[in-house]
Amino acid sequence: MDGQVILEEPIDGATFRRVLGHYPTGVCVITAIEPGGKPTAMVVGSFTSVSLDPPLVAFFPDRGSSSWPRIQRAGKFCVNVLGSHQQDLCRRFAAKSDDKFADLEFRVSTLGSPVLNDVIAWVDCTLEAVHDAGDHLIVLGRVRELDVERGDAPLLFLRGTYGSFSALL
Template identity: 60%
Template sequence: MTAEPREFRRILGHYPTGVCAITAIGEDGRPVGLVVGSFTSVSLDPMLVAFFPDKSSTTWPRVEAAGRFCVNVLADSQQAVCSALSAKGEDKFAGLDFALSALGSPIIHGALAWIDCELDTVHEAGDHYIVLGRVRGLDVHHEGSPLIFHKGGYGKILPL
């Protein structure tokens, strides 16, 4: 059996993913960011995380050039942040509040948690890259529920 890309995407849409914003300061000194639903922890020793940007992303090269980035775990109330950082254009951060991490990457206000990383390695993987980040700092901003992507839409975890 050979699966078609459209069917592959439909089937994998049944698996919910968290939504993270990857942020950095570009070479021009302006904040840059992209949204990923493919983020994972990789190793405890050394502490490594990974995400998978699309090769067609126009933002990823700017994050890569920075050599560092911050993973912002978006809260279920931050769908507007997700939309802003997913949009095409130069000023994705218009109206977004953030502070700078110790490495100088944007930590988005209201994110549940953040993970400050130095770029470790990048591998090609089909139409995406596998980006490994070496964790240099992390914290929980506040308690809450994460923004979830499932079957083409956004949702949240309901309390038991």
């Protein structure tokens, strides 16, 4: 086939990560309340809009995530877009812990998922579909409610470190 490149050898994982690490991502905390009432969460740098009609978003949890199955069982989740001022909150939710919500104030969305205080924006979703994607999953959420809380700079992740973006207006 003209123009098609077929790779003879697999791409090395370290090279793949290094090259794609040059593309900045936003940082979000996906929250839910497990059946039984316990809040749960996971940090993702792989969140994107998918469709306007119907309104769909996606994120890509690792198959080995211990938090994803708890969020999946809830059947709904809230995407909390972190601001550059929330690196400590990001680290809190990225760490292994039995209670990531200990002494943390938040409100509950209309659907019943935690909305973290001081986030840039939040997107409340019901679980639409989950698809296999190699060592990750593609999670589609149907947006039911969303809002912007602050106009601050978002928290970004680039080449293994956190930073922010400030646009000149």
